[in-house]
Amino acid sequence: xxxxxxxxxxxxxxxxxxxxxxxxxxxxxxxxxxxxxxxxxxxxxxxxxxxxxxxxxxxxxxxxxxxxxxxxxxxxxxxxxxxxxxxxxxxxxxxxxxxxxxxxxxxxxxxxxxxxxxxxxxxxxxxxxxxxxxxxxxxxxxxxxxxxxxxxxxxxxxxxxxxxxxxxxxxxxxxxxxxxxxxxxxxxxxxxxxxxxxxxxxxxxxxxxxxxxxxxxxxxxxxxxxxxxxxxxxxxxxxxxxxxxxxxxxxxxxxxxxxxxxxxxxxxxxxxxxxxxxxxxxxxxxxxxxxxxxxxxxxxxxxxxxxxxxxxxxxxxxxxxxxxxxxxxxxxxxxxxxxxxxxxxxxxxxxxxxxxxxxxxxxxxxxxxxxxxxxxxxxxxxxxxxxxxxxxxxxxxxxxxxxxxxxxxxxxxxxxxxxxxxxxxxxxxxxxxxxxxxxxxxxxxxxxxxxxxxxxxxxxxxxxxxxxxxxxxxxxxxxxxxxx
Amino acid sequence: xxxxxxxxxxxxxxxxxxxxxxxxxxxxxxxxxxxxxxxxxxxxxxxxxxxxxxxxxxxxxxxxxxxxxxxxxxxxxxxxxxxxxxxxxxxxxxxxxxxxxxxxxxxxxxxxxxxxxxxxxxxxxxxxxxxxxxxxxxxxxxxxxxxxxxxxxxxxxxxxxxxxxxxxxxxxxxxxxxxxxxxxxxxxxxxxxxxxxxxxxxxxxxxxxxxxxxxxxxxxxxxxxxxxxxxxxxxxxxxxxxxxxxxxxxxxxxxxxxxxxxxxxxxxxxxxxxxxxxxxxxxxxxxxxxxxxxxxxxxxxxxxxxxxxxxxxxxxxxxxxxxxxxxxxxxxxxxxxxxxxxxxxxxxxxxxxxxxxxxxxxxxxxxxxxxxxxxxxxxxxxxxxxxxxxxxxxxxxxxxxxxxxxxxxxxxxxxxxxxxxxxxxxxxxxxxxxxxxxxxxxxxxxxxxxxxx
Numbered sequence: 015x016x017x018x019x020x021x022x023x024x025x026x027x028x029x030x031x032x033x034x035x036x037x038x039x040x041x042x043x044x045x046x047x048x049x050x051x052x053x054x055x056x057x058x059x060x061x062x063x064x065x066x067x068x069x070x071x072x073x074x075x076x077x078x079x080x081x082x083x084x085x086x087x088x089x090x091x092x093x094x095x096x097x098x099x100x101x102x103x104x105x106x107x108x109x110x111x112x113x114x115x116x117x118x119x120x121x122x123x124x125x126x127x128x129x130x131x132x133x134x135x136x137x138x139x140x141x142x143x144x145x146x147x148x149x150x151x152x153x154x155x156x157x158x159x160x161x162x163x164x165x166x167x168x169x170x171x172x173x174x175x176x177x178x179x180x181x182x183x184x185x186x187x188x189x190x191x192x193x194x195x196x197x198x199x200x201x202x203x204x205x206x207x208x209x210x211x212x213x214x215x216x217x218x219x220x221x222x223x224x225x226x227x228x229x230x231x232x233x234x235x236x237x238x239x240x241x242x243x244x245x246x247x248x249x250x251x252x253x254x255x256x257x258x259x260x261x262x263x264x265x266x267x268x269x270x271x272x273x274x275x276x277x278x279x280x281x282x283x284x285x286x287x288x289x290x291x292x293x294x295x296x297x298x299x300x301x302x303x304x305x306x307x308x309x310x311x312x313x314x315x316x317x318x319x320x321x322x323x324x325x326x327x328x329x330x331x332x333x334x335x336x337x338x339x340x341x342x343x344x345x346x347x348x349x350x351x352x353x354x355x356x357x358x359x360x361x362x363x364x365x366x367x368x369x370x371x372x373x374x375x376x377x378x379x380x381x382x383x384x385x386x387x388x389x390x391x392x393x394x395x396x397x398x399x400x401x402x403x404x405x406x407x408x409x410x411x412x413x414x415x416x417x418x419x420x421x422x423x424x425x426x427x428x429x430x431x432x433x434x435x436x437x438x439x440x441x442x443x444x445x446x447x448x449x450x451x452x453x454x455x456x457x458x459x460x461x462x463x464x465x466x467x468x469x470x471x472x473x474x475x476x477x478x479x480x481x482x483x484x485x486x487x488x489x490x491x492x493x494x495x496x497x498x
Numbered sequence: 499x500x501x502x503x504x505x506x507x508x509x510x511x512x513x514x515x516x517x518x519x520x521x522x523x524x525x526x527x528x529x530x531x532x533x534x535x536x537x538x539x540x541x542x543x544x545x546x547x548x549x550x551x552x553x554x555x556x557x558x559x560x561x562x563x564x565x566x567x568x569x570x571x572x573x574x575x576x577x578x579x580x581x582x583x584x585x586x587x588x589x590x591x592x593x594x595x596x597x598x599x600x601x602x603x604x605x606x607x608x609x610x611x612x613x614x615x616x617x618x619x620x621x622x623x624x625x626x627x628x629x630x631x632x633x634x635x636x637x638x639x640x641x642x643x644x645x646x647x648x649x650x651x652x653x654x655x656x657x658x659x660x661x662x663x664x665x666x667x668x669x670x671x672x673x674x675x676x677x678x679x680x681x682x683x684x685x686x687x688x689x690x691x692x693x694x695x696x697x698x699x700x701x702x703x704x705x706x707x708x709x710x711x712x713x714x715x716x717x718x719x720x721x722x723x724x725x726x727x728x729x730x731x732x733x734x735x736x737x738x739x740x741x742x743x744x745x746x747x748x749x750x751x752x753x754x755x756x757x758x759x760x761x762x763x764x765x766x767x768x769x770x771x772x773x774x775x776x777x778x779x780x781x782x783x784x785x786x787x788x789x790x791x792x793x794x795x796x797x798x799x800x801x802x803x804x805x806x807x808x809x810x811x812x813x814x815x816x817x818x819x820x821x822x823x824x825x826x827x828x829x830x831x832x833x834x835x836x837x838x839x840x841x842x843x844x845x846x847x848x849x850x851x852x853x854x855x856x857x858x859x860x861x862x863x864x865x866x867x868x869x870x871x872x873x874x875x876x877x878x879x880x881x882x883x884x885x886x887x888x889x890x891x892x893x894x895x896x897x898x899x900x901x902x903x904x905x906x907x908x909x910x911x912x913x914x915x916x917x918x919x920x921x922x923x924x925x926x927x928x929x930x931x932x933x934x935x936x937x938x939x940x941x942x943x944x945x946x947x948x949x950x951x
Contacts (some may be wrong), residue, residue, distance in 0.1 A: 062870060068944040072940070098898050100897070101895065101896070104891070111899065114880055152631055212692050212698075215695065215905055216909040238932075276909045280939060282942040283942060283943070284943065292943055378931070380931060392925065393601055395925075397926045398929070399928035405925050407591075407597050410586040412598070413925065416603070416924070417680065418702055421702065432517065434912070438883040439892065440886070440891060440892035440895060441887065444887050450888075454728070454768070455769040
């Protein structure tokens with residue numbers, strides 16, 4: 015594995031990925047791959063998550079195509095030097111921030127959206143000019159295999175590589191030196207990744223998880239709220255890092271919420287949910303059993319049926335949930351929605367703040383002030399008000415966590431920035447040395463006054479006389495520069 | 499003295515009261531910090547003099563003026579920086595509010611360094627306060643006088659619970675690092691940077707690490723050597739070479755080596771006189787360990803200037819080494835002292851190759867009249883930052899972020915970047931409970947066949 019990373023590093027050092035033309039060609043190849051091999055990709059995702067190909071397309075593939083198009087359209091602008099505002103001392107100089115590639119990046123994917131969680135970071139890494147190794151999750155085997163098969167057929171094989179395997183391969187990979195690691199997964203492994211990265215001083219982006227709360231206000235259109243929540247909760251059988259994990263609401267709303275979610279589930283998946291092509295399955299037996307145990311001792315208002323053979327768990331709602339019970343201690347990552355009663359929004363805010371910062375937070379209310387208040391008095395990776403999931407789809411919004419839910423962010427321009435070094439550059443001329451005299455020893459008290467003036471004034475404040483003198487000095491310097 | 503965990507808990511509780519949320523409060527604290535600097539300048543100067551042989555001029559120009567500028571810029575711009583930042587909408591979200599909301603992280607730990615002990619502890623603190631955090635300060639114990647002074651002064655001017663100062667050496671720092679913070683900002687060495695990041699990993703705490711490296715200084719043949727050497731001498735020998743962005747070594751064509759030596763010598767004489775030991779403006783090495791370390795780097799080298807020292811006062815004369823072997827010790831570690839090796843290279847390409855064979859440095863310098871040379875050097879190397887035709891000054895421009903890359907660090911700060919570093923940029927999409935029709939396409943059941951796309 016060390017040799018593989020070395021090979022990528024050498025290919026990076028050759029400078030091949032620097033020209034924007036090259037990066038765009040790679041992105042175009044990636045786009046062709048997604049379009050030409052759509053069938054293979056969709057059937058791999060479908061096999062891993064018991065998902066319909068249509069849903070695989072709308073959950074994953076469409077996002078990638080959008081991201082590639084964004085990069086192709088915006089790469090010249092993203093990669094360009096950004097001028098910086100100057101002060102009096104640097105007025106005649108060029109000051110800018112130049113984005114540059116980092117080198118070799120490692121992208122570790124997750125199993126729940128196995129295609130997009132590898133591909134979307136990869137698009138950013140390529141756009142920023144890096145070499146990249148992707149390590150798909152072994153739990154979503156079919157997607158891992160198809161990525162290993164397809165990526166080398168379309169992309170430069172020396173710069174971009176796929177490594178497959180389990181814990182031991184990942185551990186081995188994490189021993190190597192990278193210039194950035196982006197990991198999507200759980201908090202426990204996030205710590206292991208960061209610890210490994212620390213040995214090489216490798217910066218990391220960690221997309222983790224948590225319990226994303228969903229507060230439903232009494233002043234709210236419950237029909238619409240419940241439809242949206244049902245959609246976001248049960249998509250991918252609840253295995254979404256930004257699914258609404260649990261609901262907080264006043265006790266008086268609980269029954270109606272249950273009723274409306276029940277109706278919506280019927281609209282979405284029909285009477286016989288098991289037969290619906292739109293309802294997925296739990297990824298493996300371990301997670302299936304974990305979820306089953308969360309149901310123990312709970313008041314099941316709706317759902318609760320499970321079938322181990324097919325790893326089916328029905329869309330389930332729990333009511334009057336005790337905040338200390340197991341289902342409220344860990345990220346559910348399954349089709350179980352606990353409803354916890356709170357007296358009012360104050361209690362909801364306290365409840366949320368007593369816990370780790372989640373990846374997402376949801377508030378449903380007609381009252382915009384209340385929404386803003388909840389945002390102000392809590393923290394989370396991101397927020398959607400009056401819907402769920404959707405902030406993820408706005409690619410001008412950075413997607414990432416905070417605290418236990420992660421660090422760093424990506425999507426769109428933020429992907430490009432994450433995989434770049436923003437290098438500040440100040441280009442001066444070898445003239446105008448007189449201005450520098452202030453800074454050279456031997457010191458004198460009067461020099462401090464002048465230094466104060468030049469550094470602290472940015473075309474504002476200061477006496478008019480001082481400003482005029484400065485302008486004259488600067489004009490003189492400009493004339494000298496111009497004509498010498 | 500309270501236990502470390504009590505101090506940190508107290509800061510967290512103070513943060514949780516919400517009192518740092520209003521901008522007014524943060525600005526008041528920054529104004530108090532400003533007063534602390536202007537009112538107690540003599541005390542601060544005295545501490546810096548004891549620690550590093552600085553005087554009121556060097557203390558002001560090299561440390562205080564930059565902190566004051568940071569405070570002034572921050573106070574002025576905070577309302578603008580803290581505002582919600584709207585973002586471009588997508589087709590589906592035209593009717594919605596989409597913006598980034600900046601919020602404090604919580605309790606931030608700032609670990610200072612000893613070489614600019616006031617600036618490197620307080621300047622990060624400015625950004626952390628502005629972003630609305632509680633801030634635990636851990637000044638470097640190596641610059642003890644400044645650490646003692648900060649422990650006395652900061653509680654006199656700032657909120658005692660929100661901004662505690664913790665003093666102490668390695669065991670104390672280790673205990674501090676075992677606590678949970680919401681961001682850790684560390685300035686110092688690569689080795690300790692790894693330790694800080696490993697400790698942070700246990701709590702998933704994001705870090706900003708301002709480390710170091712060997713900042714190369716390429717001097718082109720086509721260049722005004724008088725000006726170049728004056729600027730290089732200034733940046734190299736300030737604070738007796740103990741500057742993280744000092745030009746560490748020179749790369750140049752052998753044909754200009756002796757001219758460079760002569761011109762550096764001349765500037766040194768202008769700056770510090772015949773005997774730098776007598777100059778008020780020339781610093782001293784911070785402690786015996788570093789003194790011994792730097793002396794050893796001179797061993798076996800060809801000394802073109804300087805090469806003398808006095809252990810009692812930890813004085814090392816401004817020293818220039820020529821014909822330096824890239825394999826020798828002085829070229830293996832960050833010098834952090836007043837010793838300037840000159841290494842010969844035959845061409846710009848060779849200089850670029852030399853630089854790329856080594857770890858990415860914190861700063862890179864290139865001197866040339868030829869803009870193409872400068873642009874090529876920048877394009878074909880990497881470093882935290884660059885100044886062309888001068889040294890150091892890119893870090894004094896508040897609109898340029900200051901930070902490293904690779905071994906020289908991660909993350910950045912200064913000015914607005916500080917505010918961002920110590921904030922969480924929270925993505926917010928606020929919709930209305932209307933227009934449900936538009937969303938119909940996303941809901942199951944899916945159509946029998948996939949439509950053409």
